[in-house]
Amino acid sequence: MENLLGVLVTFGFSLMAAGFEVHVPREPVTVIHGHYAVLQCSFTPSAMSTEGIVITWQRDDTNEVVHSYYYNKEQLSKQSHRYTGRASIFPEEIKRGNASLKLEGVRPEDSGKYMCFVSTKQADANGIISVKFAAYYKEPVLVIELGTNATLFRFES
Template structure:
């Protein structure tokens, strides 16, 4: 009887391991300078029991530089890269839904690259890769838009001035025509 129970537990454990998956987006995440972005990562969860022994680790895929680490029920940032200090956080209230996403504040150009999300719990472990691309600086976009708007306004003012000059010239020509017909001259 005990051996049957042991076999069933082993089968259940292997089945739970087979079900455990880590999911990350296939498309790159686009970030804007100075803004925050969320690198999405989710994992299979089977209720509160799967949160026991939960480990979440985010690293740069290229360098294995530690971006964020969570285990023993709290963040573990003593080995975190200084580049990410004070700029990263998880969503602990979302763990029960299988959310291991990390929020990255004040995005910088050097943040572009690939990130590895590693998740482990009593059900198993897995990892996924998230690519972060850096968009044009927001200030550059605003500056370019301001120049475009300024150019449109200058063009509109130029057109209005041309219309006024043509109207004045036509009025003057019509007055000169009327005066010449009356026999008077303009000096």
């Protein structure tokens, strides 16, 4: 009987761990130069204990640590210098299954692939987000100046 109970408990744990997933957008996320962006990442089931949770955001292409959270606090010493003061998560939202990353002052080099990794005492999973960079610009206007000996064409914006 003890063996059967052990099998049932183990099987129940496996089902719970198998249900753990990380969700990120499937489509690429476009971020705007100089603005902030929130890279969405959530995990399920949200009812799981967040004690001992580890959330790590890193570049999938370079393995740079963008942001790291464990032992119930942000681990900024692990962060790549390129993201110092620009990357954060929402610690108060972790208990709701939110592991999203806020990236401030977006730069062209921020485009690429990012991995959101979430680990609990029961299971771990990750998701990869593709980030595209964009910038606003003012439509240029063609100015034509006619002179006696020459015509000057110039774009202004």
